[in-house]
Amino acid sequence: MTGHQLAVGAVLRRGKDVLLISDPPDWALPGGAVEAGEPLLARVAQEAGYASVLAERLLWVARYPAGGVEYEMLGFEVTGVGPHDDSGAWVPLAEAVDRLSRMWFAPIREPAVAYLTGRARVATLWTWTDLNEPAVTHPRVSSA
Template identity: 90%
Template sequence: MTGHQLAVGAVLRRGKDVLLISDPPDWALPGGAVEPGEPLLAKVTHEAGFSSVLPERLLWVARYPAGGVQYEMLGFEVTGVGRHDGSGAWVPLPEAVDRLGQMWFAPIRDPAVSYLTGRARVATLWTWTDLNEPPETHPRVS
């Protein structure tokens, strides 16, 4: 591995809806790579369309190699603060699970879908040593 990259994704809820961001051809949770010196949730705040977001709890940590870089993605449940600017789409939970479940990239798809369907506990660690193989999870995901 030649480097390390931190990334973040977030679940934002409004009633029974979840905020998704169009990332053609997929839908994703707001977030992205965190640049050195950048506030941890800055990308989430920007993509979610709020003036700021407040972290409520850590949902998962996903570790995976890609392109010679070791990634660590933190998934949070957050609350948006301020007026929402209309970014993204508020999607009913079952539809959000379906859209996220179609995403090609397992380190984003699997933790998000497992959490939203109640199959994974809060603060689950997901570790891929090879993206073509299933991950190890701690605690175990049902």
């Protein structure tokens, strides 16, 4: 492996709705790679359409290799601060789960769907040694 990259994703709720960002052909949670010196949740706030966001709790850590880089993605539940600029789409929870379930990228899809459906506890560690194989989780995640 040639390096390490930190990434972040977030669940934002408004009542029973979840904010999703269009990432053609999929829908995703707001977030992305964190650049050196960038505040951890700045990318989430930008994609979510808020001036800033406050982390409420850590939902998951996903570790996976991709393109010779070791990634560590932190998933948070966050609250937006300030007015929302209408970025993304607020969708009902069941629809958000359905859209995320069809996403091709397992390190976002699996933790997000498991958390939103109540199958995973907060602060679950997801580890992939190969993205073509299932993740190992600690603690264990119940099956769908």
